[in-house]
Amino acid sequence: MEITILAFGIAKDILGGIRVNITLNEPANIHALKQQLEHNYPPLKELASYMIAVNNNYASDTQTILSTDEIALIPPVSGG
Amino acid sequence: MEITILAFGIAKDILGGIRVNITLNEPANIHALKQQLEHNYPPLKELASYMIAVNNNYASDTQTILSTDEIALIPPVSGG
């Protein structure tokens, strides 16, 4: 399936845009998404850390992804 | 010597005014002043505590009083 990834901060620079499409084998979970992202965009591995959010909530590695989910790539935050 | 006592808050109510004169034997210290005040105004003994300030500083019981000092009777504070 093809999903759209929202990217912010330095992740937007690494992925080359705010919205990037990525193809995953079904069924897919967060762990598989991260592996595919790091394969397509190796500089992600150099970040201090990053999280994936699904529908506005931080997701664990085992969470399953649906094509209708809103998926965001969250690099280290620095608000405040 | 006669000294003037400035009184605030409930002390002003007990002494009956903002400025009250009191006569002390010389040389006088804070301890002697407190004894004379409590003799003249017994309700002072019912306060939770009180302090004497000399020239805008809290004074210890042994500090000597001069007739030129500014003496204030400081009941428990409650600012803020």
Next chain:
Amino acid sequence: MHPNINIEILSAPLELANCLAWVQSPTCGGIDVFIGTVRNATKGKQVEKLEFEAYLPMAIAEMEKIAMQAMEQWPVEKISIHHRTGILAVGEIPVIIAVAAAHRSAAFEACRYVIDTLKKTVPIWKKEFFADGAVWVAAHP
């Protein structure tokens, strides 16, 4: 008065914007502000209004001492303390303390120290007015 300390005792309503403008600085990353407000009740009893009385020169001197102690204990840059006197209605502001620092931790800790110490040592007195009378706070055990 220390150049990085601003103390005012005012009979007119306190202005938060004044305290903030005084402490703001390009070298500061955080400002902690404490704003006291008149509550409508104390120990379950309805409060109608408060009156604050200050021993003016000594109250200013004691507040400056507290601000100096805070500057010695934490790396803070500027401290502004404004205290109100006179009659205050419910919701009005008796005190504002603003502390600016390079880092927020120092601002929080110093601000807390200033208000806690102010309530113990600064010669200012509060009278609470109820429907059935008035009392000077903390006067009796």
Next chain:
Amino acid sequence: MHPNINIEILSAPLELANCLAWVQSPTCGGIDVFIGTVRNATKGKQVEKLEFEAYLPMAIAEMEKIAMQAMEQWPVEKISIHHRTGILAVGEIPVIIAVAAAHRSAAFEACRYVIDTLKKTVPIWKKEFFADGAVWVAAHP
């Protein structure tokens, strides 16, 4: 949104008076306010400006979670959190947190918790601009 929580993410300058007015209440005796300000330097290097970017719906949801956690941990009545986005000059205000409580101790502790947690979990990113380039803060180890 919980009726005692006010969260805003704004591209225009933050107004302290708005946060304060929102949290003020006749049942509160103390308000603690944290105001972040843009420092002119970081790790000894001169900062020219900052840019803040937010993942809007999630940032609001995360800030509401933090405010809810604070209300569960301390007896506070109202919490207002305003965060700025876009380009900010030195001295401008990226964040304001105001917490009102019956007693000041809860207001101080909850306000400190909100800012500390906000910096760890809310999806907002800060880019620092120097004379010789720009970096996303905390991105790399």
